[in-house]
Amino acid sequence: MTNAISVSGLVKTFGSVRALDGLDLNVAEGEVHGFLGPNGAGKSTTIRVLLGLLRADSGRARLLGGDPWTDAVALHRRVAYVPGDVSLWPNLTGGEAIDLLGRLRGGLDTDRRAELLERFDLDPTKKSRTYSKGNRQKVALIAGLAADVELLLLDEPTSGLDPLMEELFREYIAEDRRAGRTVLLSSHILAEVEALCDRVTIIRAGRTVETGSLAELRHLTRTSIHVETIEPADDLATLEGIHGLQVTDRRASFDVDTTHLDEAVRRLSRFGIRSLTSQPPTLEELFLRHYGDLIEQEEAA
Amino acid sequence: MNTLAGTGTMIRFVARRERVRVPVYLLVLVGLIASTAAQSEELYSTQAERDEYAATVAGNPGLIAMVGPAYRVTTVGGDTAWQWGAFGAVTAALMSMFIVGRHTRAEEQSGRSELVRASVLGRFAPTAATMIVLVAVNVLVAATVALAMIGLDQPAAGSIALGASLGGAGLLFAAVAVLAMQVNQSTGGAYGLVGAVLGASYMLRAAGDVGDGTLSWLSPIGWVQSMRPFADERWWPLVLLLAVAVVLVAAAFALLSRRDDGAGLVASRPGRAKASGVLAHPLGLALRLSRGALIGWAIGLFLGGVSIGLTGQDVESILGDSDEVDELFARAGGSLVDNYLAVSLSSMALIGTGFAIQAVLRMRSEETSGRLEPLLAAALARPRWAAGHLAMAAGGTVLILAASGFGAGIADAISSDDAGRLPLLLGSSVALAPAVWVLIGIAIALFGLVPRAASASWGFLAACFLLLYLGPLLSLPDWVMNLSPYTHVPLLPAADLTIAPLIVLTAIAAALTAAGVLGLRRRDIAST
Numbered sequence: 001m002t003n004a005i006s007v008s009g010l011v012k013t014f015g016s017v018r019a020l021d022g023l024d025l026n027v028a029e030g031e032v033h034g035f036l037g038p039n040g041a042g043k044s045t046t047i048r049v050l051l052g053l054l055r056a057d058s059g060r061a062r063l064l065g066g067d068p069w070t071d072a073v074a075l076h077r078r079v080a081y082v083p084g085d086v087s088l089w090p091n092l093t094g095g096e097a098i099d100l101l102g103r104l105r106g107g108l109d110t111d112r113r114a115e116l117l118e119r120f121d122l123d124p125t126k127k128s129r130t131y132s133k134g135n136r137q138k139v140a141l142i143a144g145l146a147a148d149v150e151l152l153l154l155d156e157p158t159s160g161l162d163p164l165m166e167e168l169f170r171e172y173i174a175e176d177r178r179a180g181r182t183v184l185l186s187s188h189i190l191a192e193v194e195a196l197c198d199r200v201t202i203i204r205a206g207r208t209v210e211t212g213s214l215a216e217l218r219h220l221t222r223t224s225i226h227v228e229t230i231e232p233a234d235d236l237a238t239l240e241g242i243h244g245l246q247v248t249d250r251r252a253s254f255d256v257d258t259t260h261l262d263e264a265v266r267r268l269s270r271f272g273i274r275s276l277t278s279q280p281p282t283l284e285e286l287f288l289r290h291y292g293d294l295i296e297q298e299e300a301a
Numbered sequence: 302m303n304t305l306a307g308t309g310t311m312i313r314f315v316a317r318r319e320r321v322r323v324p325v326y327l328l329v330l331v332g333l334i335a336s337t338a339a340q341s342e343e344l345y346s347t348q349a350e351r352d353e354y355a356a357t358v359a360g361n362p363g364l365i366a367m368v369g370p371a372y373r374v375t376t377v378g379g380d381t382a383w384q385w386g387a388f389g390a391v392t393a394a395l396m397s398m399f400i401v402g403r404h405t406r407a408e409e410q411s412g413r414s415e416l417v418r419a420s421v422l423g424r425f426a427p428t429a430a431t432m433i434v435l436v437a438v439n440v441l442v443a444a445t446v447a448l449a450m451i452g453l454d455q456p457a458a459g460s461i462a463l464g465a466s467l468g469g470a471g472l473l474f475a476a477v478a479v480l481a482m483q484v485n486q487s488t489g490g491a492y493g494l495v496g497a498v499l500g501a502s503y504m505l506r507a508a509g510d511v512g513d514g515t516l517s518w519l520s521p522i523g524w525v526q527s528m529r530p531f532a533d534e535r536w537w538p539l540v541l542l543l544a545v546a547v548v549l550v551a552a553a554f555a556l557l558s559r560r561d562d563g564a565g566l567v568a569s570r571p572g573r574a575k576a577s578g579v580l581a582h583p584l585g586l587a588l589r590l591s592r593g594a595l596i597g598w599a600i601g602l603f604l605g606g607v608s609i610g611l612t613g614q615d616v617e618s619i620l621g622d623s624d625e626v627d628e629l630f631a632r633a634g635g636s637l638v639d640n641y642l643a644v645s646l647s648s649m650a651l652i653g654t655g656f657a658i659q660a661v662l663r664m665r666s667e668e669t670s671g672r673l674e675p676l677l678a679a680a681l682a683r684p685r686w687a688a689g690h691l692a693m694a695a696g697g698t699v700l701i702l703a704a705s706g707f708g709a710g711i712a713d714a715i716s717s718d719d720a721g722r723l724p725l726l727l728g729s730s731v732a733l734a735p736a737v738w739v740l741i742g743i744a745i746a747l748f749g750l751v752p753r754a755a756s757a758s759w760g761f762l763a764a765c766f767l768l769l770y771l772g773p774l775l776s777l778p779d780w781v782m783n784l785s786p787y788t789h790v791p792l793l794p795a796a797d798l799t800i801a802p803l804i805v806l807t808a809i810a811a812a813l814t815a816a817g818v819l820g821l822r823r824r825d826i827a828s829t
Contacts, residue, residue: 044828051678053826073682081678087671089590090487092572092580099576100586104679125571129410129487140675153678 010059021206034193034200084156088128095124230272311430363611378531394474443468459531476549486565583689610712635795660694706730729793735806742813749820
């Protein structure tokens with residue numbers, strides 16, 4: 001499988017600030033890839049390097065097989081970009097801004113443009129200065145989605161959109177995936193990432209801390225177990241990978257590292273299971289745990 | 302709810318945000334007025350020369366239309382008041398308008414007022430605070446102008462009247478502006494409204510001053526001038542100015558109490574749903590973004606040119622034949638009239654350079670506002686994007702220089718009854734373009750190589766100004782004078798046309814531009 005985006009050991013400094021510190025990111029062709037990380041982790045910086053707006057200090061970055069810095073213009077005909085904080089020309093209408101961006105890329109599909117305007121419910125005759133945050137976002141989104149490209153770089157594309165529009169955005173991304181387009185989606189809306197993405201990369205402080213499919217990532221985290229046993233389960237604490245154990249008489253609840261789940265269930269069966277509920281980790285938990293742990297580790301160090 | 306809650310805090314806030322701009326403005330205005338007075342003192346050594354000058358002025362309707370009625374030009378004070386009555390009023394009006402806009406509508410438009418007004422702050426507080434600061438600023442204008450004139454040994458009553466008339470004009474147009482800010486949703490649109498009122502006031506008084514004076518009474522600038530500083534001052538027009546200002550401010554607050562935050566009386570009109578063909582390339586975008594500025598500058602320079610042309614043929618009797626005058630124009634051959642026209646046209650070119658630098662620096666504001674990012678992300682190469690803005694700046698320069706030369710040419714052709722003067726002055730003005738292009742080159746080089754310092758381009762323009770005006774007076778050495786590109790353009794129509802300096806200047810401009818574009822290609826694009 002070829003990679004639409006492959007980045008390794010990317011470093012970018014701004015003065016004394018190391019915004020990217022050896023970042024790795026691989027996005028396979030045709031996949032929707034989630035790009036997660038707390039504010040200031042370097043998501044936007046990475047995307048701006050991929051767009052050739054910033055020049056990396058070191059490391060390797062390839063976009064659709066080309067060099068994002070030297071081949072910027074040629075690559076951009078095959079790439080659409082939606083920023084999360086859209087700034088428009090106050091005296092141009094939304095329709096004019098969409099056309100301008102489309103034409104610079106080499107023309108846009110007018111039918112698709114009309115369809116997107118209607119479905120996203122945007123009035124293209126209004127001057128950009130009168131648009132709300134959400135409507136400015138729609139302008140960028142429509143300009144991006146109307147482009148016939150291979151790769152979409154989306155940097156928090158739904159910020160400021162209402163839930164209906166967010167749903168609509170998901171439909172379009174799902175459609176793009178079916179059409180074989182590659183999408184890099186940076187987002188804080190984890191439900192969105194969970195619904196859309198095949199694989200995710202989590203970064204922190206300019207470094208990749210985790211990458212893989214959601215299933216793989218879940219494997220790295222904990223499952224919470226609530227159990228009622230026939231005999232009191234008294235020696236659970238000796239098990240490896242058990243966290244937050246609470247035992248009251250014949251009821252126990254705890255989190256277990258997913259790698260130790262099997263062991264834990266075997267041990268529980270010895271006490272006779274009357275009822276058992278297990279919850280797989282949500283992406284939120286995964287995300288929080290990951291950063292929570294890292295922050296704790298750093299504080300300890 | 303107390304609609305004025307928090308006004309005190311807002312006054313300090315507004316004052317703090319204006320703490321540099323207002324003093325600079327005051328210094329420049331007072332400095333210009335004082336230097337006019339000092340020059341008037343120096344230029345005419347005898348009362349006979351002064352009387353001759355006054356008679357010429359009084360007999361030139363073009364000058365009266367441009368500047369105003371000449372009440373007692375035979376005195377230094379009267380001459381200064383004549384030269385600065387209308388221009389000073391316009392300057393004070395514009396400064397007041399920009400302060401009002403910055404702290405009222407612009408805050409609403411950017412959404413910042415929402416944040417401020419969500420705290421414990423009365424609905425009227427931001428506007429009230431702005432107006433209170435403006436009263437203070439215009440009182441300062443009045444006081445500093447009066448003190449400067451008194452310091453130059455002019456009669457106290459006239460000095461105070463001149464100061465008060467300018468301060469009064471500032472306050473009146475602050476009132477017009479605050480009303481316009483309620484009416485229009487966009488700051489720029491409101492500025493346009495105030496500009497229209499200001500322009501109409503200026504034209505009305507021009508027509509009135511040339512005629513029997515009735516029309517001047519319809520114009521606030523006419524009221525300002527009717528205070529007649531240094532010519533048996535009249536004080537009641539000041540009361541009229543202030544009374545009208547109070548009424549306008551009251552009307553503005555009445556509108557303010559009824560309207561929503563961010564709304565205006567005039568809703569924004571819908572525009573095109575689809576972009577026209579012009580917007581398909583970077584030049585079209587640059588043109589669209591700088592269109593308003595270009596038209597404004599062209600009109601301004603045209604009017605400036607007309608005023609130069611109107612005075613041209615009379616310059617001998619206005620300035621007299623003193624040594625100082627010879628010294629002022631000692632740099633080129635030709636007649637005094639042509640020397641005057643040449644120097645004036647290059648002053649207009651210096652002023653017009655403001656447009657050129659503004660047009661280049663728009664690239665920086667496009668970059669820092671985040672609007673450049675989606676363009677570059679959409680298959681637009683950086684040099685092509687820059688070329689659009691540069692073509693706009695360089696071509697626009699030629700256009701506004703042509704406007705200035707055309708204005709001067711028409712006026713001079715009419716007053717000299719020689720149609721050949723029109724193409725001559727038009728060409729003379731356009732020939733100044735390479736000097737302006739060098740400044741464009743400096744601005745783009747800064748933008749490409751040291752983007753954070755791009756606004757230092759204004760410093761280069763200011764330095765050229767100082768060299769042009771102070772250089773001859775301070776007898777600066779040649780090598781210092783030679784640093785300014787404006788020293789090198791032939792002073793047409795007084796001097797002969799020499800092509801070599803124009804080619805060299807153009808080449809320097811091209812080299813600077815190339816350096817800037819190369820720098821732009823290599824550097825990071827600033828993030829928002």
